[in-house]
Amino acid sequence: MTITPHESESIIQHYKILPWTYMTDITYDIDVAKAFAASICSGVPDSTPVLYKVALFNVDYYDFGGSMIENLPFVRPKVQRAVSLIGMDQFMQDPTGVIVSLTEHPYYCTHTGTSWDNFGGGGFTLDGESFDSPFLNDEEYRKVSERLYPCEPEDIVAMLKTITAKVGLHIDSFNLSGSDKETVVRRIEDLDRELGA
Numbered sequence: 099m100t101i102t103p104h105e106s107e108s109i110i111q112h113y114k115i116l117p118w119t120y121m122t123d124i125t126y127d128i129d130v131a132k133a134f135a136a137s138i139c140s141g142v143p144d145s146t147p148v149l150y151k152v153a154l155f156n157v158d159y160y161d162f163g164g165s166m167i168e169n170l171p172f173v174r175p176k177v178q179r180a181v182s183l184i185g186m187d188q189f190m191q192d193p194t195g196v197i198v199s200l201t202e203h204p205y206y207c208t209h210t211g212t213s214w215d216n217f218g219g220g221g222f223t224l225d226g227e228s229f230d231s232p233f234l235n236d237e238e239y240r241k242v243s244e245r246l247y248p249c250e251p252e253d254i255v256a257m258l259k260t261i262t263a264k265v266g267l268h269i270d271s272f273n274l275s276g277s278d279k280e281t282v283v284r285r286i287e288d289l290d291r292e293l294g295a
Contacts, residue, residue, distance in 0.1 A: 108182040112175055114285055115262055124152055127179040132214075132222035133242050134178075135205070136232035140239040147205040147232035149217060153198040154183075173248050177225075205232050247292070255293045262286045 101109070111121040125131050131149055139145035174180075183196070205220060206213045214220050214232075221230045224245040229238055250258070266286050269279060 104182075109172075109258075109261070111182055112172075112180060113258060113289060115258075115265060115289060116282060116285070121182045123178075123180045124183055125179045126181065128217055129222040129224060130177075130179050130246070132217070132220070132232055133224050133229075133246055136222070136229070136234050137239060137242050137246065139232075140234045140242075141236075147220075149203040149205075149214065151199075151201045151203060152183075153200075155196050155198050171251060172254060173250050174246075177248055178246060250293075258293055259290065262289055 107121055110116050112123060125134070132147070135147035135149055139147050203213060203217070208215075212220050220232045221228060222232075223229070224242060227241065227245075229242065234242060249255075265282070269282060272279075272282075274282065
C-alpha cells in the first residue's frame with residue numbers, strides 16, 4: 099500500500115508513534131468526544147472531563163485528512179470518527195487561520211443540570227452501549243477503551259509494526275533530547291504491546 103506524506107503523518111499522529119506532529123486529531127461525533135474526555139480523566143483523582151468545541155473555517159475547502167479515512171483500511175480512525183487537522187505549527191498555533199474558535203467546556207453540575215446539557219448531558223453511547231456519566235468505573239473504562247481502540251486487521255498491524263521498527267532504528271537521527279528520546283522509546287514499546295494484544 100502506498101500512502102501520501104499527509105497520510106503518513108496522520109498515521110504517526112493517530113497511533114501516537116511519535117509524541118509530536120503538525121496535526122491534531124478532532125472528531126465530529128459528540129459521543130466519541132465525551133468518551134475521550136471521560137477516559138482521559140478516568141482513574142485520575144480530582145480530574146474533570148473537558149470537551150473542546152472547535153469551529154473551523156470552510157472545512158470542506160481544505161483537505162484535513164477526513165476524506166482519507168474511507169480510502170484507508172484502518173479501523174480505529176473510523177470508529178473514532180477522527181479527522182486529522184493539518185497545519186498547526188510547533189507551538190500549536192494556526193498560521194492558516196482555519197480555526198475560527200476553540201472553546202473549553204469542563205463538566206460540572208449546575209442548579210438546573212450540568213454544564214454539558216447543551217451537548218445532550220454527561221451520558222454518551224458507543225457502539226450501542228450507553229454510559230450514564232463521564233465519570234467511569236474500572237469496568238466502564240475497560241469497555242470504553244475497547245471501543246475507542248479496536249483491534250486492527252493483521253496487515254495494518256504488520257504495517258504499524260514496520261513503522262515503529264523503522265522509527266526505533268532511526269531514533270538517533272532525530273536529534274532528540276534525552277527525555278524526548280525516552281518518551282518515543284516508551285511509546286514504541288507501548289504500541290508494540292497494544293498491537294500484540
